Amino acid sequence: MMEMLSEVVAIFSRWNKKLVRQPILIFFNLIQPLVWFLLFTQAFSAIGSIQGFKDLTGTSSYITFFTAAVIIQTIASSALNTGIGVVNDFGSGFMDKMRVAPINKSSILFGRLFSSALTTVVQVAIILVIGLALGVNIASGILGVLVIFVLAAFFGMAWSGISLFVALNTKNAETTLSIGLLTTFPLLFLSASVMPLGLLPSWVQEVAKVNPFTYIAEAFQSLIIKGFVWQNITNSLIAILIVGVISLGASILLFRRKIS
C-alpha cells in the first residue's frame, strides 16, 4: 500500500512537471470555454429576462447562471487531455518503461487522474476569477468556492474515465479528442446547464434528467446563485459517483487487460 502511494505520487508529480513546463496547455483548454463565457453570454443576455427565468433560477443575470455551464465545459475539456497524455505515453515507449517496472498498474492511471484533477481545479479557478471580473457573484462565498473545486476535481476524474477508455481502446489521439468534443456539446445542450430545466422542451427535459451534466450544473448554479442547497450537492455527488464507477471501472479493467 505504501509502495503504491509512492508510485502514484511519483507519476502525479511527473505529470505536474510536464504541465508546468508547458503552461500553454493550461490555457489551450480554456480558449473554448472563455469564448462562450465572454461572447455567448453577451449575445444571449436577454435570456435572463425571459418570463419565469428568475423564478426558476434565482437570478435574472444570464452570465451568472451560465457560469456553471462554463465550468462544466472547462472540466470536460480538461478531462479530454487525460486520455491524450496516456496515448502519447504508449507512442513514445514510456508506457512500456513503466510497465516493465515493478509497479502497480493502477498507479499509472491514478497518478495521471490526480494530476488531471489538479489541472482542472486550476482552470476552474481561472474561470471563477474571470467570472468575478465580469460581475458574477458567488453567493456561497469562499466555502462555496472550495466546494466547487472539490466537485470539479471529482467530476473531472470521473469524466476523464471516458477519455481514458477511448484512449486505451484506440491508442489514437485524434479519435480520443474528437469523441470527447463530440460528446461534450450535445450533452451540454441536453442538460440544465444552458437553460433551467423548466424552460426546456419536454423531450429535452426527459433527456436532461438522465444527463449527469444536469446535476453537476444544478449544484454549481445553486452554489453561485443561492448558497448551499444540500439537495443539489448530494445529487451531483451521486451523479459523479455513478459516472466515476462506470468510466473509471471500465478504464481500469481495460488497462489491466490491455497491458498484462
Next chain:
Amino acid sequence: MSEDIVVVENLSKTYGKQVVAVDGISFEVKKGEIFGFLGPNGAGKSTTIKILTTLLEKTSGKATIDGLDVDVDQSKVRRIIGYSSQEVGVDDDLTARENLMLQCSFHHIPKEKAKAKVTELLQTIRLAEAADRRLRTFSGGMRKRLDLASSLVSDPKILFLDEPTTGLDPQSRQDIWDYIIKLNRQGMTIFLTTQYMEEADRLSSRLCIVDQGRIVAEGTPNELKAKIGADKITVRFKSADQAVCQKAKELLSKIEGIDAVGQCGDGLISENGLNIMTKNGSTLVTQVVRILDGAGIDVEQLNLSAPTLDEVFLKLTGKTLNVVERKESVGSRGMMGRRR
C-alpha cells in the same frame, strides 16, 4: 542449468489466427554473456524480447528468467530485469536527472540512495553536465544513453536491449557499443536484438540468427562464420592475358588445403583475377604468393577476407538484410516520439 539465466522452450506467439510472429523457438542465455538475436525486420525479435520482459503474453511454450516464469511470476521478473526499448522510453519534458529519479521511484529505491545512484549513472553515461537540461535539446545518442541508464537503476540481473543502436549515427553507435561492453565486463548479462551484422559480430558472445519467427542458426560468431567454411583469397594479375590466369588457376588448385578456385574473372570487373576459397586463409597466403612468383606470374593485388555474418545470413536464408528500408521507418517513428 544453474548458469542459464534465460531458458526458452518452444516459444510461440500468434497474433489473431493468421500471423505467426514467433514460431516455436528454443534457446538459453548463460549468465554473464552478451546474447545476440540477429534478424531482419519482422523476424520476431521484438516480439520475443517483449515476451521475455513480460510486456506481451506468449501463445505457447515456456520462458523463464532466473527460474521465474515470465507469465506466472511477472512482478518478480520485473524486479530483476532492465529493458530498453526501440522507442527510447524517456520523457522529453523532464531533465535527464528527473528521468532517472523517476525510474528509481518506480523501483522503490530510497531517495538518498537514488540520488547517489543517479549521479553515478549520469557520470558513467557522460551526461553529468547536461543532467539538469530537458531532453528536448538532447541528440539521439544522448537520449539513447539516458534510456540505457534508466534501465539500470535497479541493478538488474539481466538487461534486455531491443535494437539499441538503430537510427543512431556511427559515433553514437560506437558509444553505445562501448557502454554495453563495459557493462558486460562488470558482470551484466545482456540480451540484445539487432538487425546489424556488425553489431552482432562485435558484441555478442553467442547469437541466434532469426528469420520469420524461427531460429535458423545458433552459435558464437566464429562458429557461424565457420559454417560458411571458408576464408576468401582474391588475387588480381597484372597481365590481362587469359592464359596467364588459367595457368595460375591450375597451379593454385594443386595446393593442399585449398577447397576451390573460382573462374577467371569471377567477381572482378574487366580484370583477370581469381577467387580462392579455403578454411585457413592466413596460413595459405604466403604459399599462394610463392607459387605464383615461382611461375613468373605478377600479382597486382591480393586480398584475404574472412567471411562475414552477412554471408552466413545470406547462405542460411537466401536473402540479405534490408537495412536501408528499416532506417527510414525508424526515422519517422523517432519523429513521432519527439512530438509530444
